[in-house]
Amino acid sequence: MMNETVKVDRRDAKLALAHIYVAFIALALGGLAGLLQTLVRSGKFQLPAGISYYTILTTHGVLLGLVLTTFFIIGFQFAAVSRTSGTFSNRVRFWGWVGFWTMTIGTATTAFFILTGQASVLYTFYAPLQAHAGFYLGLTLVVVGSWISGFATFVHYARWKKEHPGKASPLLTFMAVTNMVLWLVCTLGVAATVLIQLLPWSLGIVDRVNVLVSRTLFWYFGHPLVYFWLLPAYMVWYAVIPKVIGGKIFSDSLARLAFILFLFFSIPVGFHHQLLEPGITPFWKYVQVVLTFMVVIPSLMTAFAMFATFEAYGRSKGATGLFGWLRKLPWGDARFFAPFVGMLFFIPAGAGGIINASHQMDQVVHNTIWVTGHFHLTVATTVVLTFFGAAYWLVPHLSGRVMTKAMNRLAIIQTVVWAVGMSFMSGSMHFAGLLGAPRRSAFSTYGNSPQALEWIPYQIAQAVGGTILFIGIILVLVIITNLAFFAPKGETEFPVAEAAEPQERAALAMDNWKLWIGITIALILIAYTVPFIDMIQNAPPGSKGYKLW
Amino acid sequence: MAKPELQRTKTNTKKMKEHDTSLKGTLASVFLLGFFIIFSWVSVYFLFLHRL
Structure with a gap:
């Protein structure tokens, strides 16, 4: 802890800010597309x-x-690692920039082919839908750029370990490293399908593609992708929120253990997205369903740790009764309020996730808009509200400004707007899904079938929710622009909490990467080897590419 | 008079300490969370059975 820098170095701050600017530009454009979608699906707009x-x-x-x-x-x-493990070396920062530009060029390339109508294959880019090769190439650059940034993080971590023999790595650094290990292992799947299958196929080098293998490789990546989104939110919950409220981390070791369990159990579980896929035997689906349910353990550990952090803080402030501690929390502080609302939404999100993954029960909701409603709770509320809450201190910390009271108030309003909009949109998606409304499809009455007509009121509710959410996007863009360029100059804290009872030895034992990566690979091999060989050995002829738009 | 007052202070301190470390609200919260998950799951399970 001696070398811990209180402020992120200005050069590292620039690197972190560049990433955050691109993220919020993507929010503006992607959010507008989302608004248009909900309007189209209401049937009232073309x-x-x-x-x-x-x-x-x-x-x-x-x-x-x-x-x-x-x-x-x-x-x-990058900001969290620089803040807790010290300023980057010039070499690490240089590679961080190389990663950033590779990802940015990849994003621009992908966006070009999507916007010019040459890649309307949705974000899952399922074969046999075939995009222009430039779409796959752009995505490859995004992934390769993220690998470069991942390795830059590892090099910095290794240097810290070398300079601090016998010391446990700082919690936020440990968590960032875990997330990048998870990302590197899981993106191998999407890299394999893109480079070996989809690129040669879209370039006309090969005629046909093994659809099942491509979808399996996609979901080998696609589910851990969800945890790649979620773990940084957990970083904020475990290591930042306790400091924001004035409390302590309930248990440093518990937080580290939860992250390692997420590393183990978020990858060998892709089949729960393919439960209705022909070509995979029920036994292997069942194995991966069991592994999926193991993820419940670190999730509930996290829920427990959060409640305990809040209760311990509230009681230290004299709270009494069963839930008196809730009143002691800083409800007027957007840095706390936005992530807290995100946590609340994770309760129905988690419950929905357990339903989706329950093997045969998935038939009730598979490919319905329930699933869209589900991941708009997980990523588009829990994760995104936590990221917004983090941005309210991270952006001014990096830009050398302070958040005014007016902006804090606007951020509270933004959170409420988001919660209301998402309740409308995601709630009606869940109900319409239970009535059989499909996901991924434009408005249709399906020849005025009575069942499809039942969905329309829910689709109008989704448009109402989508419109409210778009107002939320405008508000957050106003706040972020203010914090980056117009807020008063000053010092903003990068909050990093301390553990209630530091357990250095337990934390040090968690830095055992050879063991964790070994177990991760073993679990992946157990879950995937036999069914994957089966998919290749008993493969049908393969499919030509289709452009249905 | 002095003795009972001393005792009362001791009891108060003990009570305060219990309050400071009690996690009964956390226990209640995780139970509520668990019940919500079970309720949601069972609801969809019955829908599944109904549609078989």
Whole structure:
């Protein structure tokens, strides 16, 4: 802790801020696409100039699911690692910039092919839908850029370990390293499908593609992607929020253990996205369902730790009764309020996730808009509200400014607007999904079928929610622009909490990466080897590419 | 008079300490969370059975 810098170095701050700017530009464009989608699906609005619904759907998914998240996460993690493990060396910072520009060029390339209508394949880019090769190439650059940034983080971490023999790494650095290890292992799947299957296929080098293998490799990446989004939010919850409220981390070791469990159990579980996929035997689906349910353990550990942090703080301030501690929390502080509302929304999000992953029960909701409602709670509320809450101190910390009371008030209003908008939108998505309304599809009455007509009121509610959420996006953009360029100059704290009872030895034992990566790989091999061989050995002829838009 | 007052102070301190470290609200919260998860799951499970 001696070398801990209180302020992120100005040069590192610039690198982190560059990522955050791209993230919020993506939010503006992707959010607009989202608004248009909900309006189209209400049946009351048509896109002008022959713009395809599927073009804006792909824009929305790629910009918000991949670009906003990845850029914000890497920017935030660079700042967190620099803050807790010391200023980057010039070499690490240089590679950080190389990673940033590679990702940015990749994003621009992908966006070009989507916006020109050559890649309306949605963000899951399922074969046999075939995009222009430039789309796959752009995504490859985004992933390669993130790898470069990941390795830059590892080099910095290794230097810290070398300079601090026998010491446990700072909690935020440990968490950032865990998340980047998870990212590197899982993106191997998407890199494999893009480089070995989809790129040669879209370039016409090969005619046909093994659809099942490509979807399996996608979901080998796609589920841990959810945890790549979620773990930085957990970094804020575990290591920052206690400091914001004036309390302590309930248990440093518990936080580290939860992160390692997420590393183990978020990857070998992709089949729970493919429960209705023909070509995978029920046994292997069941194995991955069991592994999926293991993720419940670190999730509930996190819920427990958060409640305990809040209660311990409230009681230290004299709270009495069963829930008296709730009154002691700083409800007027947007740095706390936004992530807290995110936590609350994670309760129905988690419950929905357990339902989705329950093997046969998935038939009730599979490919319905329930699933869209589900991940708008997880990533678009829990994760995003936590990122907004973090940005309220991170952006002014990095830009050398302070948040005014007026901006804090606006941020509280923004959080309420988001919660109301999402309750409308995600709530009606869940209910419409239970009535069978499909996801991923433009407005249709399906020949006035009575069942499809039942969905329309819910689709109008989604448009109402989407409109409210778009107001929320405008508000957060106003706040972030203010914090980056116009707020009064000054010093803003980068809050990093201390553990209630530091357990150095336990924390040190957690830095055992050979063991953690070994277990992670073993679990992946157990879950995937046999069914994957089966998919290749018993493969059908493969499919030609289709451009259905 | 002095003795009972001393005792009362001791009891108060003990009570204060208990309050400071009590996690009964956390226990209640995680139970409520668990019940919510079970309720949601069972609701969709019955929908699943109904549609079989």
